[in-house]
Amino acid sequence: MGNQHDFYQGTMNIRLKGSLIEPFLHACTRQGCQLSRVRRIGDDEVVLTIRLRDWPIMRKLRKKYRCKIEIIDGKGVPFLVKRMVKKTSLLLSFIAAVIFIFVLANTLWSIEVKGLSPELEASVEKKLKSYGVYPGKLTIGMDDPIEIQSKLLDDIPDLLWVGVKKQGTSYHLYGVEKTRQDLDENDRPSYLVATKKGMVIRSFIKKGRPLVSVYDIVKKGQPLATGELVEEGDVFVHTEGEVIAETWYKAEQQLPLKHILDLTSGEANYSYGLKIGSFKLPLWGWWKSDEGKVREEEVVTDWNVRDWTLPIQWQKKTAFQIDRVSFNQSKKELQEIGAKTARRSLLQQLGEDAAIKDEKVLHLGEEHGKVKLILLFKVHENIAETKYISQGD
Amino acid sequence: MAKWQQNIRAWIGRYFDLPSDVMLDLPRITTIGSIHVYIENHTGLLHFSDNEIRIQYKKGQVRILGSGLGIKMMLKEELLLEGELKSVEFLPDGQ
Structure with a gap:
């Protein structure tokens, strides 16, 4: 009967040929064989199913009864194993394919970092590499995403939060950068001083009491606004504001007449x-x-092969x-070029807020094949600088 | 001698109310409708074909007639037949 036990032990379908079939079958059962599904298919031909372990008994007895045994097929685990072993290359390639797929599926192929500035992204990637998390690495034995997350947060102080998500063979990181806000500084009592000598054109003091008015000439370091609200009082507040002043710059340039x-x-x-x-x-x-x-x-x-x-x-x-x-350039051309470069370098030096209002050529001379050019620029720029008052020390 | 032994056996069987198949070495034949025959205590398979199966027992033969007969399972003293049964006949020895 085809039960579980027989499946593990193995069964065989065989064809018996001979004139002494019945005595042969009887002799077999006498020896302990278990025969099943016996069917006559011809005058001296019978098909039946036997257990694999009864096979030696049948072989021993068949000569005595002059029976011919022909194996039709075998079923069960022993035959499956035999067939598998026979196809070694198939088996090996199957195992290799399974291992290959397993390894590929467990390899980290890409890391994607989002929401961070390039510098921070680079440092995150560097840190990940130091944890052993980089493309081409097996994810087996790698830290959990949660662990990586907490490690990254510990190691990179600029990160406010980072989400690490493993999606298949890639890691998706989403970071939030800390925005630095120096809140305490804004509230400290301060006053505004001039960074440069200049003439006040426009002043806009958001907080505090202004000390200068329009068209006043201020020197470097002169207070422009104070946080002391009442003249005799002790009330000091934070001062904030803009003082646009006209400042003057002199630029000197030497330009060769001949250019190679x-x-x-x-x-x-x-x-x-x-x-x-x-x-x-x-x-x-x-x-x-x-x-x-x-x-x-x-x-x-x-040429690289992976990291090598x-x-x-x-x-x-x-x-x-x-x-x-x-x-060969003319004096006029050189003057233009000189003014242009001087303007550009001045703006670069002063920053975006500054505006050149006027420019004047003070000197234009030629000596030793070079043109000497002295220019004067009138610039409107913010000259206010916040100075903090240290209190009560 | 054999006859006497047989008588003793029959008597013991009756006296102790034992099943007769055990005492007398007779086959026990169970049929399930007309599709299965379960034979215990046989002593040999004599003939086997689609229409007729003959089985030896101690005192004779059992002939089972039918169509599409086959042996579902065969052990040392047990036999499970399947197919369309028509009749079960006993052919004692010496007849």
Whole structure:
């Protein structure tokens, strides 16, 4: 009967041929065989199912009864195992495929960081790498996302919060940066002083008592507004405000009349090669001779296999043809150029809030092939600076 | 001698109210409708085909007629037959 036990032990369907089938079957059962599903299919032919472990008994007895036994098929675990073992390569490739898929599924393929500034993102990635969390690493034995989260929060003080989520083979991090707010500083009593000498054009004091009025000339360090609200009182508050003043800058510039420039003509020779350590192996384009003056640019490309850099590098050399051109410029042109660069550098120095209102050429002279230019700029800028009062020490 | 032994056995069986198949070495044949026959205590399978199965027991043969007969299971002293049964006949020895 086809029960569980027989399945593990294994059963066989066989075909018996011979004239002494009944005595043979009887002899078999006498020896302890268990026969089932016996059916006659011909005059001297019978099919039946036997247990695998009864097989030796049948083999022993078949000669005596002159029966021919033909195995039709086998069922159960022993036959399955036998078939599996026979197909070793299939079995091995199956196991290999399972392992392969398992490894791939348990490999971290990408880390995505969102919501952070590039610098913080880089530091988060660096920290993750130090925990052993980077693309290409097996996730087995890796810390839990929750653990990584708490570690990141501990190690990077600028992070307000970070969410670490594992999605399949990638990590998604969502961070929130701490916005620094120096709240205490804003409330401290202070006054405004001038950072530069200038003439007050406009003043807008949000908090505090103004001390200067429009068109006053102020010196550097002079108070512009105070937090002392009443003249005799002790009430000091925080002062805040803007004082736009007119300031003056002198710029001096020396510009050569003759200018020599190296210009690439656009024609270039390319040569390629391999670089192994300090040894260079030219591959292509090395026979081209460089005519005249050239500027060479070399690009060396590393080859990487995962984290490992190959010792062989690809080298591309570009030789640009150069034309030397000399420019002669007039005084007028140079003055324009000089004024422009002076303006630009001044604005760069003063910041975005400043505005150049007027410019005047004080001096324009020529000596030793150079033009000397002195310019005066009138600038409107904020000169107010907050100074804190230390109290009661 | 054999006859005397048989008589003794029959008497003991009656006296102790024992099942006769145990005492007298006779086959116990159970049928389930006409689809299954369960035979215990047989001593051998004599013939086996789709229409007829003959079984040896101590004192004779049992002939089972039917169609599409087959042996579902065969053990040392047990036999489970299946198929469409028509008749069970006893053919004692010496007849």
